[in-house]
Amino acid sequence: MRFQFVLGEVFSGLRRNTTMVVAVVLVTFVSLTFVGAAALLQAQIGKLKDDWYDLVEVSVFLCPEGSVSPTCATGEATEDQIDSVRQVIDTELSSQVSKVYFESKQQAFEAFSERYPDGYQGTQLTADDMQASLRLKLTDAEQFAVVSDVLSGRDGVEIVEDQRAVFEPLFRTLNVATLLAAGLAGVMLLAAVLLITTTIRLSAVSRRKETEIMRLVGASNLFIQLPFLLEGALAAVLGSLLAGGGLWLAVRFMVSDWLERSVDWVAYVSEVDVFRVAPLLVIMAVALAALSSFFTLNRYTRI
Amino acid sequence: MIRFENVSKVYARGARPALDQVSVDVERGEFVFLVGASGSGKSTFLSLVLREQRPTRGRVYVAGRDVANLSGWRVPTLRRQLGVVFQDFRLLQNKTVHENVAFALQVIGKPRHVIRDTVPEVLEMVGLTGKGKRMPTELSGGEQQRAAIARAIVNRPQILLADEPTGNLDPTTSLGIMRLLDRINRTGTTVVMATHDDEIVNEMRRRVVELSDGVVVRDEARGGYGERESILPDVGASPVLDAPGSGTRAPVQTVRGS
Numbered sequence: 001m002r003f004q005f006v007l008g009e010v011f012s013g014l015r016r017n018t019t020m021v022v023a024v025v026l027v028t029f030v031s032l033t034f035v036g037a038a039a040l041l042q043a044q045i046g047k048l049k050d051d052w053y054d055l056v057e058v059s060v061f062l063c064p065e066g067s068v069s070p071t072c073a074t075g076e077a078t079e080d081q082i083d084s085v086r087q088v089i090d091t092e093l094s095s096q097v098s099k100v101y102f103e104s105k106q107q108a109f110e111a112f113s114e115r116y117p118d119g120y121q122g123t124q125l126t127a128d129d130m131q132a133s134l135r136l137k138l139t140d141a142e143q144f145a146v147v148s149d150v151l152s153g154r155d156g157v158e159i160v161e162d163q164r165a166v167f168e169p170l171f172r173t174l175n176v177a178t179l180l181a182a183g184l185a186g187v188m189l190l191a192a193v194l195l196i197t198t199t200i201r202l203s204a205v206s207r208r209k210e211t212e213i214m215r216l217v218g219a220s221n222l223f224i225q226l227p228f229l230l231e232g233a234l235a236a237v238l239g240s241l242l243a244g245g246g247l248w249l250a251v252r253f254m255v256s257d258w259l260e261r262s263v264d265w266v267a268y269v270s271e272v273d274v275f276r277v278a279p280l281l282v283i284m285a286v287a288l289a290a291l292s293s294f295f296t297l298n299r300y301t302r303i
Numbered sequence: 304m305i306r307f308e309n310v311s312k313v314y315a316r317g318a319r320p321a322l323d324q325v326s327v328d329v330e331r332g333e334f335v336f337l338v339g340a341s342g343s344g345k346s347t348f349l350s351l352v353l354r355e356q357r358p359t360r361g362r363v364y365v366a367g368r369d370v371a372n373l374s375g376w377r378v379p380t381l382r383r384q385l386g387v388v389f390q391d392f393r394l395l396q397n398k399t400v401h402e403n404v405a406f407a408l409q410v411i412g413k414p415r416h417v418i419r420d421t422v423p424e425v426l427e428m429v430g431l432t433g434k435g436k437r438m439p440t441e442l443s444g445g446e447q448q449r450a451a452i453a454r455a456i457v458n459r460p461q462i463l464l465a466d467e468p469t470g471n472l473d474p475t476t477s478l479g480i481m482r483l484l485d486r487i488n489r490t491g492t493t494v495v496m497a498t499h500d501d502e503i504v505n506e507m508r509r510r511v512v513e514l515s516d517g518v519v520v521r522d523e524a525r526g527g528y529g530e531r532e533s534i535l536p537d538v539g540a541s542p543v544l545d546a547p548g549s550g551t552r553a554p555v556q557t558v559r560g561s
């Protein structure tokens with residue numbers, strides 16, 4: 001009885017305020033799509049980091065023959081120079097560096113040949129074209145600046161390179177996109193809250209007579225407010241479901257069908273990630289509606 | 304049943320109190336008329352019983368409960384023991400008479416079969432048999448008030464409050480409503496009715512509590528309405544009433560065309 005009655009009230013309220021309800025659905029749809037997009041971008045960054053960050057490290061390239069760098073004035077790096085650099089790594093940088101290994105010219109050539117078995121862009125290279133290096137694994141990848149400061153400029157060291165730097169621009173782009181999406185989401189969420197508030201208020205005003213009678217005959221606060229709460233929540237949840245659906249379509253057709261085929265060496269976000277984000281969107285929608293209701297209803301349907 | 308102990312109600316800070324040190328005790332099953340000039344505090348009295356307002360000072364007890372200090376979530380329980388009717392009926396215009404009465408039960412969560420059984424009974428009691436399917440606009444004023452009374456008593460309240468229930472009705476129709484209220488009272492329901500209708504009060508000879516500027520000036524067991532101000536107060540010759548238009552007003556200049 002109660003349940004049926006409340007449901008009846010909800011639907012009559014939705015019918016009465018159709019335009020406002022549609023507006024709420026659309027605004028929550030757009031705002032939560034941005035929220036979801038931001039979440040998916042972060043998931044994408046996470047995937048890239050998982051795949052690449054742990055593999056790449058800091059390379060300390062040792063002076064080859066004929067380098068013009070001032071630290072290479074003595075020609076190709078000698079055993080002594082290499083030993084003293086390792087010494088520094090073992091002492092001064094012991095807390096930053098977790099692993100060191102030496103890659104000789106020959107090893108570098110083998111790794112290179114494995115990657116490009118048919119030669120690189122038509123040229124045939126030999127081990128002598130390669131450069132020996134010390135490969136460092138850092139305890140904390142963010143510590144690169146310290147390592148670079150200590151090792152650069154030492155005799156026998158031509159250049160210290162952070163392999164992660166290759167990915168930095170990509171990450172920066174993705175992070176900026178995330179910020180942008182999150183910023184837009186914030187603005188739209190504010191609009192959504194205001195709109196839900198207005199909708200509930202309109203609904204409450206249009207049902208003031210009913211509410212007044214309910215109060216007088218002793219209906220409980222919850223019973224009076226529930227239809228309004230459900231009305232806002234229903235509209236918002238509908239918007240969040242649309243947002244989830246939109247994200248799914250975008251990932252399905254833009255990422256899985258198109259991006260993955262054109263650039264296939266990267267791991268992309270997939271539909272699974274959308275299913276992971278979607279429940280959060282629904283929860284956000286409910287929270288949004290609850291928040292708006294809380295502030296409106298206490299003003300308009302007080303006992 | 305209803306007990307006011309030195310109750311004062313001041314609406315706006317600094318304003319004259321709407322009720323001033325009012326002490327009234329209404330027994331179970333009593334029928335009480337609340338009379339007094341407009342603005343004397345009758346509606347304020349009723350709204351304190353309903354806990355729509357809280358007293359500024361003093362205590363209000365309704366059915367043994369200290370209403371003034373009742374916490375918000377207990378208010379619905381209190382109101383389920385009270386019925387109210389107003390001068391303007393306050394029926395929901397988009398619902399039939401039957402639906403209006405049923406609404407009062409639906410919103411307090413009564414089961415469907417209870418509603419199905421009680422509503423026709425109550426409609427019969429108030430004399431609206433066969434009119435349950437009508438919309439409020441299809442009823443006369445007296446019938447609308449009957450429907451409102453049906454809604455007020457459908458949950459069998461211990462107390463019925465009526466704020467000028469006959470204020471919008473002609474004398475004959477009012478009499479019908481009064482008979483109905485009397486009948487409800489005889490079933491044991493305590494009735495408190497605010498009214499301006501001296502004929503009714505004089506006819507019924509029930510307890511009369513008279514308020515004047517928020518003060519109880521009379522509380523009689525079988526009272527009449529009391530002195531009514533004469534329509535033209537005896538203030539001596541009034542220039543406006545005696546010779547309209549010739550008082551202090553400037554003489555009207557008549558402008559004639561050339």
Ligand SMILES: Nc1ncnc2c1ncn2[C@@H]1O[C@H](COP(=O)(O)OP(=O)(O)OP(=O)(O)O)[C@@H](O)[C@H]1O
Pocket residue numbers: 314315320321339340341342343344345346347348
């Ligand atoms: N909500 C309110 N806010 C401020 N003042 C109020 C409010 N309600 C009533 N008053 C004031 O309290 C006083 C008593 O009002 P009340 O409505 O109780 O009188 P009443 O006896 O019911 O009058 P009437 O016979 O015209 O209905 C009046 O001076 C009125 O202006």
Ligand SMILES: [Mg+2]
Pocket residue numbers: 345346347466
């Ligand atoms: Mg009044």
